[in-house]
Amino acid sequence: MQLQELSSGNWVPFRGDGGYANLSNGGNTDWGGGTFAADILDCSSGSKTIRIINNDGATRTLFYGVNLIITKLNPSITTSTTADNLGDHTATKNILLNGNYLSNDGGNEGIRVDNSGNVGIGTATPTSRLNIAGGGVKLATGFGNSTNRPSLNTSSIGNYEIRGVGGSPQIDGQDDGFLRLSAGGGTNVNTQSSIDITGYSTIADMNNNIVMRTGGTERLRIDPSGNVNITGKLNIGDPTGNVSTKLVGRVTAGTFLTFDNLRFSVTNSGGLILATTSGSVNFYVEGRYSNGGSYIQGSRTAGTVNYTTTPSTSLFGWGFGSAGDTIIYHFTDPDNSRMYRVTLIIMPSYINNFIAIERLL
Missing domain, CATH: 2.60.40 (Immunoglobulin-like)
Incomplete structure (x- = not known):
């Protein structure tokens, strides 16, 4: 195998020295004959492109455990001195993060994915499919103050919409679906407030209704006919017009x-x-x-x-x-x-x- 660099549009042995750049089949030494290559890839006047190639045309395997280590000795050649610039690549297998973040500056922030597939933003220990810690969530809908109310969608959703869909696995074309927005209740449901929104269901209690709870108890329900049922008192501050x-x-x-x-x-x-x-x-x-x-x-x-x-x-x-x-x-x-x-x-x-x-x- 040979370590090569791109020079004037052509691939040539690293440093122009085949003896320096070659590693024999089955060899167990490092390039350059020492622990690491004894020279540097000089990028002070421009970028360099390098590759590892089977230069004799034979089929070779770069065995698991072989490491290519590039050390930046001059921090001024890049905006980051904490991570390698991987450039543009297409993954051919799953990316192993090994407990690390996907981060803009290489710090311990950004996106964290655990072994079960839970995704954390701002947290290293996500406890749900998407766990956001701090910062809040914004939806940029593209609507202005003169935009008309959009029509209802069926199998697709707009960029202004959050929807609970049914099916396991997910089936967007079905009419059933359930979505609950809740707060509190980490230890006891009587400390939780929630809003349930349901689509079509063969269960009467779950069919096309909206249910609101406080203290873990249902307080308001809108049924499929539009009837509003309230278990507590209704106080209206100061209505105008003919209001009964x-x-x-x-x-x-x-x-x-x-x-x-x-x-x-x-x-x-x-x-x-x-x-x-x-x-x-x-x-x-x-x-x-x-x-x-x-x-x-x-x-x-x-x-x-x-x-x-x-x-x-x-x-x-x-x-x-x-x-x-x-x-x-x-x-x-x-x-x-x-x-x-x-x-x-x-x-x-x-x-x-x-x-x-x-x-x-």
Whole structure:
């Protein structure tokens, strides 16, 4: 075998000396007869290209364990003094990183791949298929502030999209798929918040829905028909326009149902009482009730009534003696252009009376 360098477009023995550059078949010495070649490849005035070749044309094998060591003695000839410049090469086998990084400057940062195929960026010990430590993630979508919303894609995805696909192995052309975004819960699921997004499924619980959890418990679900199911309370800060919101619950004398800045309860005789959570509010009040028979009565205030954090007496002095008696109140707030409808249904012994509160404006 011979160590050669490219000179004026021709391959010639290294340093122009065949005796210096040749290594006999089966030889176990190093080029140059010493531990390493005794001379240097002078790149001070330009780059050099070298190769190892079977110059006699015979089939030769460069056995595993043979090392070609190039030592840079003049750091000024390259921008890096910590790694060799490998140039442009095409790999013909897997690259063995041997626990090292793929790094721009040769330092201990960049991309780390472990023996199971997990890829770490910014970490030497990735614990998932892609583990990013620090720095965050950005998607450059190419959209501007006048870009229209893109159409939905099927088997392909856009550069603005993250998708969970089904199949094992992966089948992009199927309609099933699952994606979960979660935070926390490293030791206990009740400390985790998550959002599940599902595609088509034959399992009803997993079919085309979005599920949101806090504290490891489902709080909101959007089903395939667009229905939104919420297990907790819905608080809307200050909607504009005609927005109807509702809160329902059961109260016993002394317990309150709170909606916006209002608190509602009943008296021991079944009348509705009202207070605010803070400050005061002025309402026109109108009410109608049925006492379980054909008797219906109604009343209204001539002007606004001021309500504060102190619970009021029973509105209109009404009390109801029979389970099932139903009263509907309307509260109009002229100062804030709001209107509420409250439905009260009396339960036996005035325990767990039903109240529905709707904001109509």
